[in-house]
Amino acid sequence: MPRIPSDELAQRRERLREHAPDGYVLFEPDAIRYFTDFWFLSNERPIAYVEPADGDAFVFVPEFEVERTRSEAAFPRIESYPEYPGVEHPMLVLGRLLGSIDRIAADSDGYPGILGYSGPPLSAVTGADVRPLAGQIDAFMRVKSAAEVELIRESGRWCAYAHRLLQDYTCVGVSEGEVSLRVAHEATQAMLRLGEFGQLGSADGVKAGYRGQIGTRSSWAHAIAHGIVFEPGDLLVSETGAPVWGYNAELERGMVIGEPDDRVKWMFEHVVAAQQVAFDALQPGVTCADVDRAVMRYFEENDLMPYWRQHTGHGIGLRNHEAPFLDVGDSTVVEPGMVFTVEPGVYDAELGGLRHSDTVVVTDGGIEVLTEYPRDLESLTLPL
């Protein structure tokens, strides 16, 4: 499986450093992963990555992570504290390591309140003026490098593989849980046979299922699972995910069990057409709002507004959802390298709903789809 090269990670840190001449501290697990590709179990014990104004950069971990960090990561300097909360709070240890400083930058002013953590802010333990970096980091993360796109593409391939299994195993009389567990089992095992792809738990990997979006519940843009048993005529909205070294694609399909009637065909055609409107509108230089407005215009022109429930899509990468959003309220200008889901849906409370979600990267001239999978009704009609 591909992975972010270490020189690209170094470039990311150098670029961040340009925005933080007085040095910086990263506390957010996603930010640490983005700038260092360090894999760890995040909990109430603070972990931080620090580039001080002077001196060597270091990672700051609980004592029991020192040996593992030395063995599994490439930090030249590792600092630690005995335990959280401990006799001396870890933030006090960190403050001591940083010494007397006037200014520093950080993604947040202290470790976030993960799993019961509490403690003093970085500004309190250092006396420094802490300049926020979160907006800058978010701006970096919005535009993906070629290596990041390759990881998302690989994730998209595994989503497609899992979706094929999901489609094959979904049939009248079985439950969403049975199908979902079977796909997760088989698809994750297949990934593991081909190499490492970034796990914390032994069974982390592919997810595929319906999250309750079955029958009339598919008219709820987000539902939750209830161990529902599939019935003839059900409309379905699937979901799949398969992180590759933390990077995610999203692939979802509207499907129907058994021969679709005219009303389902009508709905399905509009789902495909509305997604195509978004594909055509998404290109460098337009705003995210422009894309969503184009889709809403399609809904309006086709008298579909009673069936509209959600915006066109969202950014995706290290997080399953991230800014910017393909939404009438987001004026972000689209740039090459941004990765979005494109997923307008059509929902009818009586009939059910349908939605296709594909993950696309913005190129110089338009977009490229990273989740290759059939979108047509024939391919997405499941046999009775």
Next chain:
Amino acid sequence: MPRIPSDELAQRRERLREHAPDGYVLFEPDAIRYFTDFWFLSNERPIAYVEPADGDAFVFVPEFEVERTRSEAAFPRIESYPEYPGVEHPMLVLGRLLGSIDRIAADSDGYPGILGYSGPPLSAVTGADVRPLAGQIDAFMRVKSAAEVELIRESGRWCAYAHRLLQDYTCVGVSEGEVSLRVAHEATQAMLRLGEFGQLGSADGVKAGYRGQIGTRSSWAHAIAHGIVFEPGDLLVSETGAPVWGYNAELERGMVIGEPDDRVKWMFEHVVAAQQVAFDALQPGVTCADVDRAVMRYFEENDLMPYWRQHTGHGIGLRNHEAPFLDVGDSTVVEPGMVFTVEPGVYDAELGGLRHSDTVVVTDGGIEVLTEYPRDLESLTLPL
């Protein structure tokens, strides 16, 4: 499966209201679940529960959640906004619903930055003085009711079931991934056959595995998975989890593949004895620090400090880890109804590590173990 009764939820809200006479807003997904047992997919679209000073309490959701909320929850009043970020930001809609107020309480001053969310604080959109409630909510959540203990006990039963399968399937030549996926598949399916237990995704349920804590890597108190293949003589530290309507027990065991040598026996005996020291020390009226100090005294008296890596345990409930911590730095006084993991471990970088984690509830006179599973070496020696 048991579930929190609705009158208990109402009592929790009444009690919170006593601390918030000017009304309150809950934004944190865990807090909303704790006070209302509302199940939803948490993302960048804000969801809030509001009890205003005057007028009816309401839940605040994106428009596409309205139908589902009406169908699956019991809120007498549902308010909504079209979409996030939307033409009008959801926080502005919420501010309008709250009207002109001088004071209100909230678990945080606005919706947390989940999955790319950003927006103005509650204080800004209402002009109100927002009194923090997080500490109060945390104090409530630390002491579990009989109904909560019953859910954790049920979780503990499923952890034990999964651990039995994990033990049966773990053998030389197979990988942690294979075993873990097989157990998750079978044990979650068994849970689903017996009824609902609170899922978001179709395959959510039991987790069981090793998270890389295999062979010498078991000397790392927290490791991460690498698809490791089991070998003769491996020391293992397992982990299991099985949320029941959101409530968690934790069951972990130190194990060995094949006949243990004297050094492993020595380590194993100390693991069992140190856990017993904690069991004996944990009772109402002592502090969390007292319990951890008793365990550290055991380590010191037995020349085990070189093998010490982590504190005795942590609170557990709706979150996998939560305050208070059985740690020398936590002076919280132990009360009946508090639920803790008790899990001192012994770790040797050359040999590997061993740890048993059990979940216990503090009773009037001591503790009761909620994760019944063998702790002796014979039961935890896997055949070659």
